[in-house]
Amino acid sequence: MxxxxxxxxxxxxxxxxxxxxxxxxxxxxxxxxxxxxxxxxxxxxxxxxxxxxxxxxxxxxxxxxxxxxxxxxxxxxxxxxxxxxxxxxxxxxxxxxxxxxxxxxxxxxxxxxxxxxxxxxxxxxxxxxxxxxxxxxxxxxxxxxxxxxxxxxxxxxxxxxxxxxxxxxxxxxxxxxxxxxxxxxxxxxxxxxxxxxxxxxxxxxxxxxxxxxxxxxxxxxxWGQYPAATQAAPGAPDGNDSTGSYVVQVSSQRSEADAQASYKVLQDKFPGVLGAWAPIITRADAGTNGVFYRAAVGPFKTADEASQFCGTLKAAGGQCVVQRN
Structure with missing residues (x-):
């Protein structure tokens, strides 16, 4: 040396x-x-x-x-x-x-x-x-x-x-x-x-x-490797940190099955962005507009991390919105 x-x-x-x-x-x-x-x-x-x-x-x-x-x-x-x-x-x-x-x-x-x-x-x-x-x-x-x-x-x-x-x-x-x-x-x-x-x-x-x-x-x-590469949460599958405060919503459907199917279509269309992420499906009651099931990825610790991910998906041709978890 x-x-x-x-x-x-x-x-x-x-x-x-x-x-x-x-x-x-x-x-x-x-x-x-x-x-x-x-x-x-x-x-x-x-x-x-x-x-x-x-x-x-x-x-x-x-x-x-x-x-x-x-x-x-x-x-x-x-x-x-x-x-x-x-x-x-x-x-x-x-x-x-x-x-x-x-x-x-x-x-x-x-x-x-x-x-x-x-x-x-x-x-x-x-x-x-x-x-x-x-x-x-x-x-x-x-x-x-x-x-x-x-x-x-x-x-x-x-x-x-x-x-x-x-x-x-x-x-x-x-x-x-x-x-x-x-x-x-x-x-x-x-x-x-x-x-x-x-x-x-x-x-x-x-x-x-x-x-x-x-x-x-x-x-x-x-790639679904951040923040897992720096501080993977114990018990969180695929490196997704269950304590994150933000998610990136990519679809909203009338049923849970439709939300799952919609996410699979998006995952196949944008594998470089969504391929490593399992969807987070949540039920949302919109009052007179009825019940929706939202498909999202995350969670992310900060709004900036979620926004960066959403920006990457939009650059690839997708649509998304950052929401509080």
């Missing part, structure tokens, strides 16, 4: 940085081939830029070199061949002094036969005269609490797809998955270790900030 610049630590041994998601490499490569052809819809909303620091190794200077840049986070709708639309988190990195551009894209794995919970795509765009040459390796990702803290590796396997493009599959074992999701949501910075063609090394430190937190929470909420 070597260290330079504000306590940033490199962990270059594969066992330390990149922990395999399993021994089945072929299914992962098939998944990565499919994801490489994914179409991404226009961003749902713009975001404020957050801080990025590129730490480059220099054999003549133990402190290395630092280059400041920025990142813009957003959530997007992705289209995959043969699979339903889903939500992705995208971070666009720009480091002007190095003419270094990179995109980090996080999406969940929708194929249950493959040993990965989520997939992170790293795409580097460098000029032909880039000092150090191309990016030869991106051996994994680390999460850390602050810019100067030492990162903790995500349990993952990194595969090079082509020059400048890498795909990282996150482990789907129960313990690894829970730990990875907790780190992704709770830690404030990403570290992306890289190895240049000239064998020098670097780290791209990416701040989540408010916009990154919002983009990640929007996606994990749409």
């Amino acid at each position: 070597s260290t330079f610049g504000h306590g940033i630590a490199f962990r270059w041994r594969p066992s330390a940085v990149v922990q395999a998601v399993g021994s089945s490499f072929t299914p992962l490569l098939v998944l990565f081939a499919l994801l490489a052809g994914a179409d991404v819809a226009p961003a749902q909303s713009a975001s404020a830029a957050q801080r990025v620091v590129l730490y480059d190794e220099d054999p003549s200077d133990p402190s290395g070199h630092q280059y400041l840049g920025s990142v813009k986070w957003r959530s997007e709708t992705t289209k995959l061949a043969g699979q339903p639309d889903d939500v992705a988190v995208v971070a666009d990195v720009d480091i002007p002094l190095r003419k270094f551009k990179m995109t980090l894209s996080l999406r969940r794995n929708l194929d249950p036969s493959l040993p990965a919970s989520h997939v992170i795509e790293l795409t580097f765009r460098l000029p032909p005269d880039f000092a150090g040459g191309r990016i030869d390796n991106a051996p994994g990702l680390l999460m850390k609490t602050s810019e100067t803290a030492r990162g903790t590796p995500l349990a993952a396997l990194s595969v090079k797809v082509r020059d400048g493009s890498f795909l990282v599959g996150l482990s789907n074992t129960t313990a690894d998955r829970e730990r990875n999701l907790h780190q992704l949501l709770e830690r404030a910075w990403f570290d992306v270790p890289i190895v240049y063609a000239d064998r020098r090394r670097g780290i791209v430190a990416i701040e989540k900030g408010a916009s990154g937190d919002q983009a990640l929470k929007t996606a994990f909420t749409a």
Whole structure:
């Protein structure tokens, strides 16, 4: 292990940085081939830029070199061949002094036969005269609490797809998955270790900030994995927190059976948003208008979390309203 610049630590041994998601490499490569052809819809909303620091190794200077840049986070709708639309988190990195551009894209794995919970795509765009040459390796990702803290590796396997493009599959074992999701949501910075063609090394430190937190929470909420990833309630099935104060109503019908059937139709139409959620069916007496049965998802701890989920459903073409639980 070597260290330079504000306590940033490199962990270059594969066992330390990149922990395999399993021994089945072929299914992962098939998944990565499919994801490489994914179409991404226009961003749902713009975001404020957050801080990025590129730490480059220099054999003549133990402190290395630092280059400041920025990142813009957003959530997007992705289209995959043969699979339903889903939500992705995208971070666009720009480091002007190095003419270094990179995109980090996080999406969940929708194929249950493959040993990965989520997939992170790293795409580097460098000029032909880039000092150090191309990016030869991106051996994994680390999460850390602050810019100067030492990162903790995500349990993952990194595969090079082509020059400048890498795909990282996150482990789907129960313990690894829970730990990875907790780190992704709770830690404030990403570290992306890289190895240049000239064998020098670097780290791209990416701040989540408010916009990154919002983009990640929007996606994990749409996937039915938030707030379960941070604080699953004991006894609550599928990670749904029974103590939440808000729900997102998606349908209102005259009978409980119709409410259940209506929700199933919506779940089939919007699997990327509703697929992981069981409906909450409640009876509502509307007085002279009669009795209605409402189908909702949740509960959510805050109105903001419920609104983010509702916004994701509306962006996919659905209708919803946030209500008190």
